[in-house]
Amino acid sequence: MAERSDFVREITPPDQDYSQWYQDVVTKADLADYGPVKGFIVIKPAGYAIWENIQAGLDRRFKATGHVNAYFPLLIPESLLVKEADHVAGFTPEVAWVTHGGQETLSERLAIRPTSEVMVGEMYGKWVHSYRDLPILINQWNNVVRWEKVTRPFLRGTEFLWQEGHTAHASGEEAMEETLRMLSVYHEFLATELAIPSRMGRKSESEKFAGAEITYSVEAMMGDNRALQAGTSHYFANRFAQAYGISFLDQDGTEKAAFTTSWGMSTRVIGALIMVHGDARGLVLPPRVAPTQVVVVPIGANASAEVAEAARRLAKELSSGLRVHLDDRPEFTPGWKFNEWEMRGVPVRLELGPRDLAAGQVVAVRRDTGEKQPLPMAGLAGQVAALLERIQGDLLERATRRLAEHTHAVGDWAAALPILSERQGWVEAGWCGSEACEMQVKAQSGATLRNLPLEQSAPATCLVCGAKAQYMALWGRAY
Amino acid sequence: MAERSDFVREITPPDQDYSQWYQDVVTKADLADYGPVKGFIVIKPAGYAIWENIQAGLDRRFKATGHVNAYFPLLIPESLLVKEADHVAGFTPEVAWVTHGGQETLSERLAIRPTSEVMVGEMYGKWVHSYRDLPILINQWNNVVRWEKVTRPFLRGTEFLWQEGHTAHASGEEAMEETLRMLSVYHEFLATELAIPSRMGRKSESEKFAGAEITYSVEAMMGDNRALQAGTSHYFANRFAQAYGISFLDQDGTEKAAFTTSWGMSTRVIGALIMVHGDARGLVLPPRVAPTQVVVVPIGANASAEVAEAARRLAKELSSGLRVHLDDRPEFTPGWKFNEWEMRGVPVRLELGPRDLAAGQVVAVRRDTGEKQPLPMAGLAGQVAALLERIQGDLLERATRRLAEHTHAVGDWAAALPILSERQGWVEAGWCGSEACEMQVKAQSGATLRNLPLEQSAPATCLVCGAKAQYMALWGRAY
Numbered sequence: 001m002a003e004r005s006d007f008v009r010e011i012t013p014p015d016q017d018y019s020q021w022y023q024d025v026v027t028k029a030d031l032a033d034y035g036p037v038k039g040f041i042v043i044k045p046a047g048y049a050i051w052e053n054i055q056a057g058l059d060r061r062f063k064a065t066g067h068v069n070a071y072f073p074l075l076i077p078e079s080l081l082v083k084e085a086d087h088v089a090g091f092t093p094e095v096a097w098v099t100h101g102g103q104e105t106l107s108e109r110l111a112i113r114p115t116s117e118v119m120v121g122e123m124y125g126k127w128v129h130s131y132r133d134l135p136i137l138i139n140q141w142n143n144v145v146r147w148e149k150v151t152r153p154f155l156r157g158t159e160f161l162w163q164e165g166h167t168a169h170a171s172g173e174e175a176m177e178e179t180l181r182m183l184s185v186y187h188e189f190l191a192t193e194l195a196i197p198s199r200m201g202r203k204s205e206s207e208k209f210a211g212a213e214i215t216y217s218v219e220a221m222m223g224d225n226r227a228l229q230a231g232t233s234h235y236f237a238n239r240f241a242q243a244y245g246i247s248f249l250d251q252d253g254t255e256k257a258a259f260t261t262s263w264g265m266s267t268r269v270i271g272a273l274i275m276v277h278g279d280a281r282g283l284v285l286p287p288r289v290a291p292t293q294v295v296v297v298p299i300g301a302n303a304s305a306e307v308a309e310a311a312r313r314l315a316k317e318l319s320s321g322l323r324v325h326l327d328d329r330p331e332f333t334p335g336w337k338f339n340e341w342e343m344r345g346v347p348v349r350l351e352l353g354p355r356d357l358a359a360g361q362v363v364a365v366r367r368d369t370g371e372k373q374p375l376p377m378a379g380l381a382g383q384v385a386a387l388l389e390r391i392q393g394d395l396l397e398r399a400t401r402r403l404a405e406h407t408h409a410v411g412d413w414a415a416a417l418p419i420l421s422e423r424q425g426w427v428e429a430g431w432c433g434s435e436a437c438e439m440q441v442k443a444q445s446g447a448t449l450r451n452l453p454l455e456q457s458a459p460a461t462c463l464v465c466g467a468k469a470q471y472m473a474l475w476g477r478a479y
Numbered sequence: 480m481a482e483r484s485d486f487v488r489e490i491t492p493p494d495q496d497y498s499q500w501y502q503d504v505v506t507k508a509d510l511a512d513y514g515p516v517k518g519f520i521v522i523k524p525a526g527y528a529i530w531e532n533i534q535a536g537l538d539r540r541f542k543a544t545g546h547v548n549a550y551f552p553l554l555i556p557e558s559l560l561v562k563e564a565d566h567v568a569g570f571t572p573e574v575a576w577v578t579h580g581g582q583e584t585l586s587e588r589l590a591i592r593p594t595s596e597v598m599v600g601e602m603y604g605k606w607v608h609s610y611r612d613l614p615i616l617i618n619q620w621n622n623v624v625r626w627e628k629v630t631r632p633f634l635r636g637t638e639f640l641w642q643e644g645h646t647a648h649a650s651g652e653e654a655m656e657e658t659l660r661m662l663s664v665y666h667e668f669l670a671t672e673l674a675i676p677s678r679m680g681r682k683s684e685s686e687k688f689a690g691a692e693i694t695y696s697v698e699a700m701m702g703d704n705r706a707l708q709a710g711t712s713h714y715f716a717n718r719f720a721q722a723y724g725i726s727f728l729d730q731d732g733t734e735k736a737a738f739t740t741s742w743g744m745s746t747r748v749i750g751a752l753i754m755v756h757g758d759a760r761g762l763v764l765p766p767r768v769a770p771t772q773v774v775v776v777p778i779g780a781n782a783s784a785e786v787a788e789a790a791r792r793l794a795k796e797l798s799s800g801l802r803v804h805l806d807d808r809p810e811f812t813p814g815w816k817f818n819e820w821e822m823r824g825v826p827v828r829l830e831l832g833p834r835d836l837a838a839g840q841v842v843a844v845r846r847d848t849g850e851k852q853p854l855p856m857a858g859l860a861g862q863v864a865a866l867l868e869r870i871q872g873d874l875l876e877r878a879t880r881r882l883a884e885h886t887h888a889v890g891d892w893a894a895a896l897p898i899l900s901e902r903q904g905w906v907e908a909g910w911c912g913s914e915a916c917e918m919q920v921k922a923q924s925g926a927t928l929r930n931l932p933l934e935q936s937a938p939a940t941c942l943v944c945g946a947k948a949q950y951m952a953l954w955g956r957a958y
Contacts, residue, residue, distance in 0.1 A: 033602065033605070033606075035551070035552040035598070035602070036552075036555075036556055036559055036598075036601055037552060037554055037555075037556060037589060040552035040553070040554060041552070042549065042550065042551050042552065042602055043549055043550040044549055045547035045548065045549050045617065047549075048547070048548050048549045048550055049547065049548070051550075052548065068524035068527070068528065069524065069527050069528070069531065070521065070522055070523055070524050070526075070527045071521065071522040071527055071530075071640060072514070072521050073514040073515075073516060073519035073520070073521065073638055074519070074591075074622055074624065074638050075516055075519060075575075075624075075638070076515075076516075077515055077516060080515055092581075093581050093582060094581050095580075095581065096554075096577050096579070096580045096581075096589075097577060097578065097579040097580075098575050098576060098577050098578075098591065099576065099577075099578045099579065100575070100576040100578065100588075101574075101575045101576075101626035101637075102571075102572050102573050102574065102575075102626035103572060104626075109579075110516060110575075112553075112577065112591075119514070119515075122515055123512065123514070123521055126512070127512075138524060142622070143553055143621070143622065145553065145554075147580035147581035147583075158580075159552055159553050159554070161550060
């Protein structure tokens with residue numbers, strides 16, 4: 001019988017080397033593996049099942065807000081890519097190029113999509129003729145490739161999976177409404193499903209998406225206090241419409257360029273999940289996206305036939321409404337199993353031994369707090385469901401408190417510098433709006449302007465130059 | 480008010496030019512559009528919604544048979560691709576090659592996956608060490624690229640979407656069981672969800688998948704009597720395991736190569752759906768995969784407020800269990816709407832006019848037969864659900880009868896030739912097993928050996944050479 005009670009030893013303590021801790025969790029919790037080409041990961045079943053739950057949660061919200069799914073081609077001709085100048089300048093350095101198809105050398109090289117504004121713009125240009133054709137509200141689930149120099153599983157990959165929504169509208173107001181609506185959808189989704197609080201705001205000019213008029217983001221705080229941009233929503237005004245000919249005959253009889261948006265969230269949020277909730281023992285998954293919500297472990301050195309049978313019955317009963325796994329492998333001790341499922345982040349463990357059985361109860365153990373409590377077998381499904389709800393709520397509450405505690409309203413640079421350079425948290429402070437001040441923060445502290453929060457308190461003076469501030473800005477080191 | 484009562488005029492009659500009819504239906508029913516690169520289509524929302532239903536139906540079955548999903552990288556190094564000789568010989572002619580990433584020229588070119596046996600083989604080689612690691616039962620949903628010369632929307636694309644299952648087992652028996660299990664899953668799925676009957680069987684040596692020991696297929700009959708290979712399931716024995724090092728220490732203490740399988744079904748089946756059920760008026764969708772199952776159309780030259788309100792209420796009521804669309808656009812006549820929804824293949828139309836309202840009924844019209852029947856408003860949801868079930872069953876029955884009627888048990892070549900060359904149907908006949916006879920059929924009639932049906936009646940003599948037959952074989956022209 002295998003006995004290796006301390007899986008934790010295999011995981012580097014997060015306070016010793018956070019980056020190594022992250023990679024250990026990814027590997028030990030079996031979420032992903034490294035593929036043969038640098039920067040390309042295999043998302044293993046345990047990781048992909050989380051992604052499936054994320055997809056379901058987002059897709060439901062997209063459909064509820066009137067969107068439909070479609071699929072656009074993987075390869076984009078170079079001549080098409082170059083039509084929007086800012087966009088091509090931003091993306092060309094990281095494009096993978098196809099130059100040969102079968103035995104033939106292509107007359108024009110083709111980019112593997114780094115994102116699909118160009119392809120979608122070209123097609124919408126064909127599809128839109130009249131105001132009656134608008135709005136178009138399409139999302140697509142796909143893979144994209146960006147030739148990144150430094151990669152990390154989930155956080156930054158040469159290939160990643162995501163959804164990209166692309167919409168076209170008759171007016172700028174409507175497109176802006178859409179842009180902000182989808183930003184809110186991301187914000188609400190992160191909180192409700194992933195128990196991740198985030199700050200919605202506008203990106204500075206230097207940080208916005210290549211080709212966008214305005215980019216909004218949701219920024220989440222990781223366990224090492226760094227920021228992670230978890231989703232973005234872009235307002236393009238009619239930049240792409242002009243570049244790709246998306247124009248329509250309006251009700252007033254004049255030809256107009258449409259207004260477009262795009263918005264995306266990727267497998268990167270799996271990295272956020274790990275870093276927001278994970279701990280020294282491994283992964284901690286919020287119940288709503290946990291592929292397995294409850295693991296049932298029969299205990300006793302040799303679990304008796306009676307206990308084994310009761311555990312089976314229990315697991316089956318709970319399976320009608322919850323995602324349950326029964327771990328009755330004879331070759332592992334209960335202690336080994338406890339550690340393994342903790343490492344894999346399963347929110348609730350139910351232990352069942354002979355004495356529990358006699359007492360008509362099970363022992364429920366919370367992954368997030370380690371708290372143990374006996375639960376009566378009678379009405380167990382309801383109790384466990386309530387416990388999962390409580391865990392989901394507690395995770396969000398804890399992360400929300402943490403975000404607030406590590407966001408420092410600091411007015412002067414001397415106080416802000418150590419917070420940012422030593423990664424004690426984020427700084428929320430006035431900004432004059434000049435790129436010079438923005439660059440100075442980066443040069444001195446390594447922090448970037450995360451966003452200009454939608455909720456703006458009255459700003460006083462610029463954190464850097466002391467001049468009158470235009471905005472309140474959120475600064476932090478970022479992934 | 481737009482009045483263009485005959486959409487059908489826009490669709491080429493199928494008996495005049497079947498291929499053009501197909502392309503018209505794809506375009507007019509808004510299923511797909513042509514992208515800027517030859518062979519790459521955009522799957523539009525109406526087409527993609529069918530694919531989502533297909534995915535759901537398949538994914539449920541894969542999970543019920545113990546499989547989990549994962550995601551493997553898009554790009555495969557050339558050095559990896561070449562390890563299995565037959566496989567690389569089969570696929571190299573149609574591979575798209577990435578030679579540049581960002582500003583750098585790659586030291587080794589990378590293939591966009593045409594299929595993932597190679598990538599999966601490489602990873603399974605890393606993951607499998609002991610018999611305890613087996614079986615691995617993984618599926619993935621993704622896009623693949625094959626540089627095809629002649630392309631047709633859904634039927635043959637340079638890029639297409641599909642699922643590819645990849646499993647590894649400790650024994651050949653178990654791998655063969657899996658291969659046949661998944662073949663059966665495809666067969667049952669096609670019948671139950673798409674109302675498409677198919678013939679399961681084994682491919683000949685010349686038609687099997689590059690690198691496979693044995694390939695099985697499900698073959699369906701299209702409206703022009705041509706065959707379409709709707710899904711394949713491959714048994715690799717330990718060919719890939721040997722090439723990619725998938726070996727394990729067995730219980731008996733010896734090191735063994737694993738046995739692997741793969742199986743796939745693609746967006747091609749959307750083409751099959753169109754051709755099996757479609758007619759001169761356009762698409763006919765089986766209710767189970769129809770994105771819209773019921774369209775409610777209020778009628779009367781100017782639908783009164785009362786009728787409009789009743790239609791809204793009705794649509795809302797039915798929406799609780801069915802996929803319902805209310806078409807209350809004021810700018811189109813009911814006749815226009817009828818034609819449009821027929822073209823788009825919606826299984827049931829419910830018409831509601833002032834007289835119907837007074838009589839407490841609606842008129843239900845079946846897309847497949849055109850049959851009209853009044854249905855009482857009271858208990859309508861149940862009646863409509865039953866009607867949809869009936870349509871689903873009738874579609875399968877009709878297609879099954881058609882397949883049987885156009886499969887000819889013919890013993891001699893003189894009788895078989897006109898059937899095959901004039902595309903009157905398939906021929907089921909004895910085959911000696913020689914490639915020479917197989918090639919002769921192809922050369923003379925254009926037909927190929929579709930498969931050797933799993934249900935084998937006792938064969939007599941070879942259709943071609945008259946020698947003693949080894950198998951009963953199914954011959955037909957194919958897509």
